[in-house]
Amino acid sequence: MVREAAEAFQAATEQLTDILPNGLHERGPNGALLAVTGSMIPVLNGIMSVSDVPDAEEIRLLCEKAEPHVQQLPWSIRLRGEAGEEITTLAARRGLSTRLQQPFMLLSLADGPEVGRDQRQFGPESVTVRPLGDDEHETFAAVLGTAFGAPPVIISSLYTPHVLGQAFVKAYIAEADGIPAAAGLAIVTERHVGLANIGTLPDHRRRGLGRAVVEAILRDARAAGAHTAYLHSSDEALPLFEQAGFRTEESWAAFTA
Template sequence: MNADRMAAAYFASLATLSRNTPDGWYAERGTSRAATSGSAIAALNGAYSVALDPDPASLDTMAVAVRARDVPWSITVRGAASYAVAGLAARHGRTVRADTTVLACAAADVAFRDPEAVIRRVGAAESGTYTAILAEAFEAPVAVFGSMMAGGVLDHAAFSGYLAIESGRPVGTALGMRAGDVIGVFNVGVVPSHRRRGLGRALTERILADAFAGGADAAYLHTSAMGRPLYASMGFRHVETRTVFTAG
């Protein structure tokens, strides 16, 4: 899979989300972007380079702009960060460095298992429930997610929200973010009491099945080391590593 294509889809979706969530904000300068998502998650607010070779001047301009928004934020570049980027991040107080792994697959490569789990598509009318289950799944206060999923986000054509249901209760979440013919898989989480039952895979499969049926031909996601074996078993392969700088 083409890393540039997956990156372009991600940054396009980030722009769409930031422009449509109630407290979101978005800006561009050269090959750099700045966005806030309405959440208090630093990785979802920040200055980003869309190019493999970041332009320090435009990235610095975007860092100044997002810093003024007074939210937890980050600086993200594709690939390994240069000394110049690390120095720029340090000047903005972003001294903690971490990697984000990006996996991708073509539609034809996905290994579906047709799980029996009940996965239900949800719209904006259920954004409160969605956010509450998302917070429970990620073991974080609801306030951390702020207004990210509020407003009309879940009714927007670019987004598809899902809840996993067991015994009549929502127990998991997932979000598809589509840009062109590429679908991004996000917010896959299951509440602690219902983990290890295949729900994370079922949620991911539902996003992919719906998107591919609608004409998408590729997918990507960001994963932790713990989640990588699951997604590899579905047909996802590593395409890129990004470097993220947050506050110390």
């Protein structure tokens, strides 16, 4: 189940890159993926291996192929398997000397708890969660940019109307008394759904809005036939996803500048 979810995540990254005007993707001989979106987010440019044992030679080969395309971009090497000394040294020589550990979390939608409704009452606030249309990309970018302390253009340059209009991509917004206050993204590949960019405006945190977005994504994914949900979490967001039923199955290594 974990390996299938990891492969679904890799396939989703490849599929997203494929629809971008300047996107680049290429597979290594053992299945590792080089994917460059052009985003200013490091994990959206670089190399991803979902093998139990990463192949250092394959990673080196893909680094060489990546270098002409990431000279002006932040990028990364992400590994599901254990990063050995050879790959660690290889990453450092390319300026990727910061190593992060990222919890990879899964939830079985077949066994998971029932998720909530689109509209609920949170104390004095009435919260509605709805999918966004592709013409609302600026709203999506504004909420996530503020939630993560980043310029909205970083979000909108990747999640354009073209991207949000794809059948396998669905953006969500949570509105508190009609005001956009939280957002998130779902990417569906076959029978897996990946959750990403779950963020809440600072003034609306600890009120359940992020949880409401997660529940809406899970409910819609289950209705569409998905059997597994997956995500990478930050340490700060772990309690949110654990409350929604996700469990950490393994930890991935990410090398960045």
